[in-house]
Amino acid sequence: MISPSPKYLPPSLERPTKTEILKKAIEHFGIDNQIDVAIEEMSALTQALIHYKRGRTANIEEEIADVYVMLQQIEMFFGSQYAVDTFREYKIERLALLLKKEGAL
Numbered sequence: 001m002i003s004p005s006p007k008y009l010p011p012s013l014e015r016p017t018k019t020e021i022l023k024k025a026i027e028h029f030g031i032d033n034q035i036d037v038a039i040e041e042m043s044a045l046t047q048a049l050i051h052y053k054r055g056r057t058a059n060i061e062e063e064i065a066d067v068y069v070m071l072q073q074i075e076m077f078f079g080s081q082y083a084v085d086t087f088r089e090y091k092i093e094r095l096a097l098l099l100k101k102e103g104a105l
């Protein structure tokens, strides 16, 4: 697994928070561009998963991280983290019910 190196971090002592960085990315690049990047990163993850299934080298962890970073920006622009978390909890509960129904949980 590849680990990000601290040497790539900016030297500033007053570091912005991760949320500030993501908000600034939307503001600076624009939501249309960030949607395009999100689509590109989701496609890259798709490709990595296909490579994995075919037994080829796949940088799945890095691609998942890229998708998370873009999804956080999409979430910030289009909705609230509370709403997304609520949907996520509901869908996990629904999955649990399905697994129980099928005797797997």
Ligand SMILES: [Mg+2]
Binding pocket: 041, 044, 062, 063, 066
């Ligand atoms: Mg990527």
